[in-house]
Amino acid sequence: MLQCNYQAGTIMDKIRNYTFEEYCDRIKGFHGGLAPGVIIAGYMVDLAYRHLPADALYDVICETTSCLPDAVQLLTPCTAGNQWMHIIDVGRYALTVYDKQTGEGVRVYIDSTKLDKWPVIRDWFFKTRSKKEQDRQRLTGQVREAGIDIFSVEQVKVSPGYLKKQPKAVAVCPVCHEAFKADSGSLCPACRESRLPYHTSEKTESSGSK
Ligand code: ZN
Numbered sequence: 293m294l295q296c297n298y299q300a301g302t303i304m305d306k307i308r309n310y311t312f313e314e315y316c317d318r319i320k321g322f323h324g325g326l327a328p329g330v331i332i333a334g335y336m337v338d339l340a341y342r343h344l345p346a347d348a349l350y351d352v353i354c355e356t357t358s359c360l361p362d363a364v365q366l367l368t369p370c371t372a373g374n375q376w377m378h379i380i381d382v383g384r385y386a387l388t389v390y391d392k393q394t395g396e397g398v399r400v401y402i403d404s405t406k407l408d409k410w411p412v413i414r415d416w417f418f419k420t421r422s423k424k425e426q427d428r429q430r431l432t433g434q435v436r437e438a439g440i441d442i443f444s445v446e447q448v449k450v451s452p453g454y455l456k457k458q459p460k461a462v463a464v465c466p467v468c469h470e471a472f473k474a475d476s477g478s479l480c481p482a483c484r485e486s487r488l489p490y491h492t493s494e495k496t497e498s499s500g501s502k
Contacts, residue, residue: 304439307334308341308367312436317471318366328416328428329359332442333387336360336400337367339440340389343398351392352377353450355384355401385417388448395450403444410438 307315319330337352337431344350354360354371357379361372364387370376376392390397407414412434415421463474472480482488 304335307338310367315366319362322366323359323362326428326432327372328413328431328435329385330363330366331432332385332402332413333360334367335440336387336402336443338388339365339443340387340398340400341368341484343445344389344391348391349393350376350389350397353388353390354379355382355386355388357381358385360385370410388449388450392455395452395455396451397448398409399446401446401447402441402442405430406442406444410434410442414439438494447477 305311310318315334316326316331319334320326323330341350350368350370352364352368354364354377361371361377361379364377365371368377368389372379386399386401388397388399402417404414404417407417412427412431416426416431458475461474462471463478464471465478465480467479467483470480472482474480477484
């Protein structure tokens, strides 16, 4: 059973440990502007943690690369760099916070069935208005007013295979001659799948002072 110490319609006076204004300042400094998606994601992070015991260690899965990961990094100890935040980009505005030992956790997502009550947020979310046509102030106001009203929460259990830390073998790729995490195959993924969107000139010595 999901338990949570809030009622729908509760005015959220804090987002984790920050007031709304403090959180907005942090967004501007980190994200480069006051993106509504990061404000909304802050409420999502807050809501997820309200469903979980305070004394465990958590990892986070973000289901989109947009905005959400920045809220996670602003409000939790989970970052891309420490690998406690995982991005699995399936393009859904959802995050899962889970106990890194047991995999027990909660998933919070923007519930499109709840957006009719919040038309300005709905238009922004479905991109039915261009950025030019958006009234940013109204949107931010509605985001603040809606708080957690536009989300649904579900209980999840992350599969044990995903929790297990993979052994980190490092090998040198025979094509690019760079070291890489050799979890899968003998060629690095960059050479195997042409994943990188650039071409390199011939390798040169690092350009130090002459
Ligand atoms: Zn390679």
